[in-house]
Amino acid sequence: MPAAERLVILDRDGVINQDSDEYVKSLEEWIPFPTAIEAIARLTRDGWTVAVATNQSGIARGYYGVEMLEAIHVRLRELVQEAGGEIAHIAHCPHGPGDGCACRKPSPGLLEEIREALALDSLEGSWMVGDSLRDLQAGEPMGCRPVLVRTGKGRRTEEKGEGLEGAMIFDDLAAFVEWLLAREGGANDAQASPFR
Incomplete structure (x- = not known):
């Protein structure tokens, strides 16, 4: 069973892949950040558990169906697995x-x-990474540590x-993972940008 302290929960659009004000409606429109895929794989290889929590109101709005969403997530999992992660x-x-x-x-x-799904007693001490305030707010009552990335809507949120x-603020998911793994290894946190 994974430990909550070694769990990273990610928003999807704007964190793992390019966001779109027109919604990500197809596999062609789903454009992952290569550095994000590698960052997820790095976490896995280092013994961390990674999960994704994503609002997909485009389904309620009729822009795409659950089948398309599942196809995108199959592709996401494939790319992460190809990079050595899960x-x-x-x-x-x-x-909506x-x-x-x-x-x-x-x-x-x-x-x-x-x-x-992960059979955890709580999420206390896990990390919630997003590009919008609502991502961080979702993690707050669960005891997650908040991280904002500047990709997607992140700069506007900042x-x-x-x-x-x-909240801690990083340029992108890769920068956060770099800091997290260095922190675990005892390095200083000079790369981190806590919000003041």
Whole structure:
């Protein structure tokens, strides 16, 4: 059973792959950051567990179906496996903003699904990595440590500066993973940019 302290939960769009205001509706439109794929693989190789929590309201809006979402996630898993890594669980919310569900971030439902899927007592001490405030807010009641990346909507989120107290900020997922693994190895955290 994985330990929560060695679990990294990732948002998808804007963290693992390019985001789009028009939604990522097909395999052709799903463009992963190569450095993010390698970063996930590095975590796995170092004994960390990686999970994904992603809002996918494009399903509720009729832009694409669950089958397309699954095809994208199959491709994501394949790329990570080819790089020597693994994604332990992918949790998605198919609902729209007005559906009143418990899973759409900033609600913590997706993280609760991850906790149950990984048979963890809690997510206390795990890391929640996202490019928007709602990603970090989803992790807060679960005891996750917040990390904002500047890819995707991250720079806009950082510029707003609201609700980022206590969050660490990195240029991208690869930079966070570099810091995390160096930190574990006893190196200093000079590369980290805690929000002030």
